[in-house]
Amino acid sequence: MGAGSPVVPAHVRSTRGRWTVLALAGGVLCVAVVASLAIGSRPVPPADVLRALTGGDVAPADAAAVVGLRLPRTVLGLLVGAALATAGAVIQSLTRNPLADPGILGVTAGSGFAVAMAIAVLGVTTPSGYVWFALGGAFLATVAVYLVGTLGRGRIDVAQMLLGGMALTAVLAGIVSAIRLTDPQHFSALLVWESGSLQARGWDVVVPVLPFVLLGLLAAPLLGPALNALALGDDVASSLGTPVTLTRVGCVAVVAVLAGSATALAGPIAFVGLMVPHAARWVAGPDQRWILALSAVLGPVLVLASDIVARVILWPGEVPVGVVMAFLGAPVLIALVRHRRLVAL
Amino acid sequence: MSAPTAEATAADPARPTPWQPHRRRATVVNAALGVLLAALVLAGLGLGDYPLTPLQVVQALAGADGFATTIVVEWRLPRVVAAVALGAGLATAGALFQSVTRNPLGSPDIVGFTTGAYTGVLVAMTLLPRTPDGFAGTAAAALAGGLLTAVVVFWLSYQRGIQGFRLIVVGIAVSAMLQAANTFLLMRAQTEVAMTAAAWGAGSLDLVGWEQAAPATVLIAVLGAGAVATAPLLRQLELGDDLAAGHGVAVEPARLTILAIGVALTAVATATAGPIAFVALSAPQIAFRLVRGAGLPLVASALTGAVLLVGADLVAQHLLPTALPVGIVTIVLGGAYLLALLVVRVRGRA
Numbered sequence: 001m002g003a004g005s006p007v008v009p010a011h012v013r014s015t016r017g018r019w020t021v022l023a024l025a026g027g028v029l030c031v032a033v034v035a036s037l038a039i040g041s042r043p044v045p046p047a048d049v050l051r052a053l054t055g056g057d058v059a060p061a062d063a064a065a066v067v068g069l070r071l072p073r074t075v076l077g078l079l080v081g082a083a084l085a086t087a088g089a090v091i092q093s094l095t096r097n098p099l100a101d102p103g104i105l106g107v108t109a110g111s112g113f114a115v116a117m118a119i120a121v122l123g124v125t126t127p128s129g130y131v132w133f134a135l136g137g138a139f140l141a142t143v144a145v146y147l148v149g150t151l152g153r154g155r156i157d158v159a160q161m162l163l164g165g166m167a168l169t170a171v172l173a174g175i176v177s178a179i180r181l182t183d184p185q186h187f188s189a190l191l192v193w194e195s196g197s198l199q200a201r202g203w204d205v206v207v208p209v210l211p212f213v214l215l216g217l218l219a220a221p222l223l224g225p226a227l228n229a230l231a232l233g234d235d236v237a238s239s240l241g242t243p244v245t246l247t248r249v250g251c252v253a254v255v256a257v258l259a260g261s262a263t264a265l266a267g268p269i270a271f272v273g274l275m276v277p278h279a280a281r282w283v284a285g286p287d288q289r290w291i292l293a294l295s296a297v298l299g300p301v302l303v304l305a306s307d308i309v310a311r312v313i314l315w316p317g318e319v320p321v322g323v324v325m326a327f328l329g330a331p332v333l334i335a336l337v338r339h340r341r342l343v344a345l
Numbered sequence: 346m347s348a349p350t351a352e353a354t355a356a357d358p359a360r361p362t363p364w365q366p367h368r369r370r371a372t373v374v375n376a377a378l379g380v381l382l383a384a385l386v387l388a389g390l391g392l393g394d395y396p397l398t399p400l401q402v403v404q405a406l407a408g409a410d411g412f413a414t415t416i417v418v419e420w421r422l423p424r425v426v427a428a429v430a431l432g433a434g435l436a437t438a439g440a441l442f443q444s445v446t447r448n449p450l451g452s453p454d455i456v457g458f459t460t461g462a463y464t465g466v467l468v469a470m471t472l473l474p475r476t477p478d479g480f481a482g483t484a485a486a487a488l489a490g491g492l493l494t495a496v497v498v499f500w501l502s503y504q505r506g507i508q509g510f511r512l513i514v515v516g517i518a519v520s521a522m523l524q525a526a527n528t529f530l531l532m533r534a535q536t537e538v539a540m541t542a543a544a545w546g547a548g549s550l551d552l553v554g555w556e557q558a559a560p561a562t563v564l565i566a567v568l569g570a571g572a573v574a575t576a577p578l579l580r581q582l583e584l585g586d587d588l589a590a591g592h593g594v595a596v597e598p599a600r601l602t603i604l605a606i607g608v609a610l611t612a613v614a615t616a617t618a619g620p621i622a623f624v625a626l627s628a629p630q631i632a633f634r635l636v637r638g639a640g641l642p643l644v645a646s647a648l649t650g651a652v653l654l655v656g657a658d659l660v661a662q663h664l665l666p667t668a669l670p671v672g673i674v675t676i677v678l679g680g681a682y683l684l685a686l687l688v689v690r691v692r693g694r695a
Binding site (some may be wrong): 167171175271319323 | 524665680
């Protein structure tokens, strides 16, 4: 990881240009939403999709597919994408680690572990019951990985942090599979959830978690100015009047809430939080406020597009969206680590 | 967790003949590890639904007729022999990889090799219906998958030399991708194939009988002898490529030979019992700390690996409420070890 200065790629420089980009991203998101409602094992034309949503006259089977199955799934994709991408943007900025991602750093594994414990030990089975465990597990894992990465001399070691996340993931996932093997029947539900999928999760999953996602998404932009100041270094930031410790605590809390609730919704999905903030930074430049805003819009685009691919690739069956995401995200991670200058944030 | 290169000793000319006391220490450590291993093997042969005292185990091994001999020689011995051989093989492979990459994290499990071997087996099971059943087919598939993954990971992380950090991150990325591929393959496979493959994928010695343990032990012994034969080359490479070349070592062929032996050792172990994580990572580092020599000690690493795997299998079988695949025990213990290593390293620098 070179000592080179952060490279600023050719990004949009004017505020007007950034608004244009944000509007364009919003347009792409609308297309993705309609496509997500239309495409599946029973294709529905876009015009019928709109009619089904507004209660117009459509074939009952089409209406059931769009409103009953794909609408909750699309809302789920929107929430998961926005939450994971925003969490990724915050954690990358907080740790000054361009390779940070809630999935790679073990935050989602912490969540998964806590949910598994809740199911196994306490017998919790409803999403509204285990969302708290998902949040708590995500919080503890974030703190643990952050400490492993930063304890030495207060400087953050990127490799150390990634390894810490990997080791944490291995330990927690190992324990979860041990518990699952001891009690297979109890855990069939967990197995579906564990694969990272948007399939077959209805409003009963979305509704209890929704407030947490919205809370995290509303809190994240408040951190933007403070993160911009922190990027100049702790000393400069505190002399500019930024409460450094408070900002850090706020960041960890936001990451835990967003990544934890996304994991409660869809299971562990890696790489969204890695890829999207990079794309946002590439387009909008180093200003955290714009990175956060663009990430929140582009994250759902990525998740919905991947979910559509996941639906059609094994036609008429499906694969979990997490599988598609790994195939998209791993090459990006390799490209990032091979591109030396990008590694310095 | 600094890489055990010989530069440290080379830079310290004041140190009086460092290899003599180190050799004596290595002998003592090896003897102690051997005794520990023997005790664990006796425990492994004696414990079970039909418990036997160590004396009964020894009598049974000596050939006393009766039920005890059947239990020990037919049922328990192949499993314990396999655990010893696989542990030693994985640890030796880890020592070779870590030495050549000059990085304690350059071991086969971190660079995605074991995941790749699993992918190879899954591809053979689900996509190639004409693959021969049994050990040979699985071993070939695991070898092909693992080798391909190792080549891809090293190729992707090569940029004017292999840098540890890049190797690790590329390994994480390739592993994530292969895990996704494994999930995909399991989902499109027929249920019974998927069940067999998934049982293998957890890394277990439950199904190991003599027909797997015997060929695996022979192969690992041959490859282990090859590894010991390359040890002088390994010591030269640890001095750095330029110095080794100056001493007359053909650097690239030597490196390739050593890596090939390491890959083959891991593939044999993976084919026998499925992917067993973290033995290759931790055993050479533990042995290095015990022996305190200049480089990674091959024999002590192999003994440590055998102790770790036999011990982990005892934990998996007897200490937990339900018998579990040994791969789960090693992944939890090994992951915790890696975390502890990171924390110690961090506090050492603070």
